[in-house]
Amino acid sequence: MNSNGEHGLFPGQNVELLMDSVPAIKIEETCAADSHYEEIDVVEDTNISVYHRYKHFDWLYCRLIEKFGSIIPIPLLPEKDIPWRYSDDFVQARMGGLQAWINRISRHPIISHSEIFQHFIRRRDEKDWKSGKRNAEKDEAVGGMIFSEIMPSSEFRLLNGEEPEKYLTFAKCMGESVRNLITVTEEHTTRCTGSLKSEYIKIGKAFSDISASFAKSTYLGKESIGNALAFVGKTYDDIGNVYFDQPKQDVHCLLEISKEYKGLLACFPDIINVLKGAIEKAHEYEKLAQVNKVTMKEKEAIVFKAGVVSSTIQAEINHFNRELTNDYKETIQHFLYEQVQMYSKITDKLREAYARFEF
Amino acid sequence: MNSNGEHGLFPGQNVELLMDSVPAIKIEETCAADSHYEEIDVVEDTNISVYHRYKHFDWLYCRLIEKFGSIIPIPLLPEKDIPWRYSDDFVQARMGGLQAWINRISRHPIISHSEIFQHFIRRRDEKDWKSGKRNAEKDEAVGGMIFSEIMPSSEFRLLNGEEPEKYLTFAKCMGESVRNLITVTEEHTTRCTGSLKSEYIKIGKAFSDISASFAKSTYLGKESIGNALAFVGKTYDDIGNVYFDQPKQDVHCLLEISKEYKGLLACFPDIINVLKGAIEKAHEYEKLAQVNKVTMKEKEAIVFKAGVVSSTIQAEINHFNRELTNDYKETIQHFLYEQVQMYSKITDKLREAYARFEF
Missing domain, CATH: 3.30.1520.10 (Phox-like domain)
Incomplete structure (x- = not known):
């Protein structure tokens, strides 16, 4: 590196x-x-x-x-x-x-x-x-020692105390939002594949039953209405299956990426603690140097190390944010695309059923 | 008459x-x-x-x-x-x-x-x-006496014994189908105005929360994704309200007409019993006339009356069937039209949300 x-x-x-x-x-x-x-x-x-x-x-x-x-x-x-x-x-x-x-x-x-x-x-x-x-x-540059391998650019800077708090607040809020999105989308999946599917299939059956009852009528005009209603029955049956199949198309990706980010976001408190520790130590050494309790050289070494930690973690946070933004942009765009496809499909099916009543 | x-x-x-x-x-x-x-x-x-x-x-x-x-x-x-x-x-x-x-x-x-x-x-x-x-x-031509007011056309005929059974089977089946449709559509109404609305509003809130979390980020590119996600949040909130308002547009009419027909269909067993009674009595008098237990004139009067009852009730059943067919044709066509409108509206909203991710 x-x-x-x-x-x-x-x-x-x-x-x-x-x-x-x-x-x-x-x-x-x-x-x-x-x-x-x-x-x-x-x-x-x-x-x-x-x-x-x-x-x-x-x-x-x-x-x-x-x-x-x-x-x-x-x-x-x-x-x-x-x-x-x-x-x-x-x-x-x-x-x-x-x-x-x-x-x-x-x-x-x-x-x-x-x-x-x-x-x-x-x-x-x-x-x-x-x-x-x-x-x-056998690699010894592990844990905190990783920073010994990092050569910062000449302009690296020490973050002030507020910035780690901002990172932490963001990671906690986003973590909570992502966990909430997981819960909501899992519930939605359960509903689509369970109660929504059976509800639409029940609606379909209700229309098919009316169609079957018309078949028992002695009325001459029964055939057209019976056929149209049978088609409506089949349509709602299909809609039930569309809902059942939908989560595989849209929610699945959203759920996978959110589970991934749930794990990643949970790592941040520890990472930010490393950052806070380094900054605090640098500030402590600055104070100690003022009262000559540590040498300037000792202080500079600690401040240099804290600067390396600051720059490294800030770079990591920027990388993470770019990934997060791109991943959610792509995933939600895909999710919405598939939602549009689903609702269009349902609209088309219903439009076809509607046309059957032109008799 | x-x-x-x-x-x-x-x-x-x-x-x-x-x-x-x-x-x-x-x-x-x-x-x-x-x-x-x-x-x-x-x-x-x-x-x-x-x-x-x-x-x-x-x-x-x-x-x-x-x-x-x-x-x-x-x-x-x-x-x-x-x-x-x-x-x-x-x-x-x-x-x-x-x-x-x-x-x-x-x-x-x-x-x-x-x-x-x-x-x-x-x-x-x-x-x-x-x-x-x-x-x-003071009108005395009520109940069974109504038939005394009816002047049948010259070609009226006595129904055979099977026809009333067919009418009865139809009325019972259709009655059951209509009651089932009422149950299913009432459940659907409850779901649309209750759990479906809150589910979509929860989904909306989950997206809005992610948007709010992005606002807490220190990342420069946060604004576009934040705005797009806020729009998605609002979109699902709107979709929740679309579901909530929908039953007034579509299910309501279907429910009203079905409740009306539930009542009307429940009248048929009694009406058909009148018909069966008249036909049975005519057949009985035909047998009695063969063994000279009633006069030909007495038999003809009873057969004439049964013919009047047959024609009247058959005419009523035809009228009822025409009304039933037209009412359900019109109501379900309206229902499907409104369903198409709803799903189109949702599709358009989602399409608009999708477009927000073109950044």
Whole structure:
């Protein structure tokens, strides 16, 4: 990690982590003949295919937490043990989860260039994997020591005490909003696939019943109304199924991204505590230096370190905010697009049913 | 009542009650200064305005039941005693109910030309009203005696035993279907004005909360996403209100007409019993005549009477079926039209929200 601009750190409002091109990583689930564990195929744009078991992902996750956890919110891995783990649905769901996880990791300008991650996506053989693994586990620049690896740009600045509070307030509010969105969308999913579906199917049945009753009439004009009503019945039955299928189209993505951010946002209080600790310590050393209880050199070293922490975490927060904004923009746009599709489909179905009454 | 074709009775499948032009009767609620009872203004197309209290409608209803109840299903009067009877809502609802009632009565070719009804809509003054009332109450051609007033056309025929069963089966099935439709649409109304409204308002609030959380961010790009999300929040809030207002637009009419038909269909078992009784008696007299236990003249009188009953009730059933078909055609068409309007409105709102994400 350095400050040559490739993924360096810059001070002030415009602090950002610059990203260079992100390798496209595609996860495919394969099943080894001799194992109950699934093998995972990581395909990078250089056409390297590497195979990893779930436990390798778990190893990577633990290393990332250990090394970067104090400055970067590391997304939670999708769970390993789900009761339906060997079903097709499980394979699909976990593959989707791992894909989202690796996408986020590989988009991060620091993690994606880190030795651990590069080792993970470029492992050549078992021997190579094991030696890289040993090296990573011996890395001493973990936890608070990560800052020793960071070379700040010349203009880095120490944040004042209010800024961490603002970050914290934002992370807490957004965390609460995201958790609320999860609850509301989960309830909506349950309603769409449960009571709403059955309600529309009941409405459909009520119309079909009226149609069937008309069939029992001795009235000559019964056929047209009977057919039209049967069509209305089928229409509401279809609408029930449209509601049932809808969450897969729209709510699902919103739910997945929100669950991801719920985890990421929960990391911030700890990260911001690191920042607050560094700033407080710098202010303390400034006071101590004024009364000559520490040397100027000692004070400057602490202030320098706090500046590095400030710039690093501010850069991380900017990166996070950009990701959050883009992810929600994209996901809600997709959600609304699918909602428009659904309501248009229902409108068209009802319009067709309406036309059946032109007799 | 006669068979000159104006509202005469014809035999066979095409038996029908011919309707001539129906006077437009408009009910308006007025409030007498000296009374807690509302006065009702019946406006006919000849520009006669007559005033009736609710008890006069009740009197007319009782007379109609007494005179025509054995051959014509008489719609129930809207209830008099509703807890909120003096509120504006009550006045509107009862006026609507009385309007529907008088419309149906005035569309009936026999009732609309009957002396009682003509007296009701053309009363001149209190003296005139009272004398007409006395005459009507002295009328002896009520109940089964109504048939003595009916002059069948020359081709009238005696129905066979199966036909009344078909009518009964139809009336029972349709009655059940209509009651089911009432239950389902009432449930749907409750859901639209209750849980669906609050669900969409909750979804709206969840998006507004995310928007408010973005406002707390220190990120420069927060404004566009914040505004777009606030708009989505407002959109779902609006959608909640669209659902809340919808039943007044669509379900209401379907519910009103279904409640009316629930009452009308419940009259048929008694009417069909009259028909079955007459047919059975005719068949019995035919057998008795074969063994000379009754004279040919006696038998012919009974068969003639059963033929009159058959033709009259078949004509009534045809009239009823035509009304039922037209009413449901019109009401469901209206219902679907309003449903299309609602879903289009929601689609447009969501499309507008989607466009806010083009930043």
